[in-house]
Amino acid sequence: MTRKIKIFDTTLRDGEQSPGASMNTEEKLVVARELLRLNVDVIEAGFPISSPGDFESVRRIAELAGDNATVCALTRAVKKDIDSAADALKYAKRPRIHTGIGVSPSHIHDKLKMTEDQVVERAIECVSYAKQFVDDVEFYAEDAGRSDYDFLVRVIQAVVDAGATVVNIPDTTGFSLPEEYGRRIKYLRDNVRGIENVDISVHCHNDLGMATALAMAGVRNGATQIECTINGLGERAGNTAMEEVVMAIRMHGEELDAHTDVNTREFVKASRLVSSITGMNVQANKAIVGANAFAHSSGIHQDGVLKQRSTYEIIDPEEVGAGQSKIILTARSGHAALKHRLIELGYEFEKDELDKIYEAFLDLADKKKEVFDEDLESLVNEREREAAA
């Protein structure tokens, strides 16, 4: 059996921090139900101290999830935040407090105005304090991607010794290159005593368009939890997209010695749901869930797919809930695609007749972006009228 990689969904916390994507409690509950259908391991339901609405969302999602998922609440390394999170998680069957502090030079000196020693002390204090309320405490080392390797080891060693069950190594600004981020995860594995007893979590942002690649580099180097969102929703350019990392693990599971327990057949449904609730459109060419993810419009590709789907498709669209591959008829389509579509519509023609329809089809296709079924029906009717005249 390969290593289980836990999927930690943060659509309702980091995803919701995306400008314009905020959700009310009822909307968050709808998304949480979908996350349960996806069978994610952890739902980060919100940041309870930030507003009464967020507190209420965490409380209700904790009740809803029962035994089916760990429910997590975010805090700063501040006691009143941890009190609020513990309160919101009171009825959770599997509660987790996610607390942490910045560890890069810019966070320590410019934002926090603390010394390195003070940061380590505060990290220990907040983990120990959270442990009084729940067994499962995740520590995030904010901006770990730009931190000094040895200082990061020092902080992570301190929180592992203080009882953290998960250590989150965020690339908060999406700055890292995948190889370098992977090296950082390995460095922690090689240098923190007892790290094999906790989960190493990767939390990556997409500022350079590499959030998925970064998470995968983390998994290759020993991470056992991925933090991600539906559609890659999140601050600025977003977070790692759940559908992308889960399918990448599915496609390369043996090589990575990894699997997840996510129900991938829910992906398209989950994507549409989050998009309609947040109003954040999904680009047509988005991997896995975009409208064009399984659409083929060039003649060469259409011919290949019609002969053998896997020639140009690495994933069966049904596996992600996308139905069938789509053949889009355009001026780049060839005879094979036109014939295929006509047969689906109930028309079969001899070669000469099909050639004539194809000519008329190309004339029309040069004038429009896409030729639809009703256009084909008109072409066929016209051709039949001409033949009868």
Ligand code: KIV
């Ligand atoms: O990006 C980040 O560092 C975060 C932490 C709060 C986990 O979202």
Ligand code: ZN
């Ligand atoms: Zn984040």
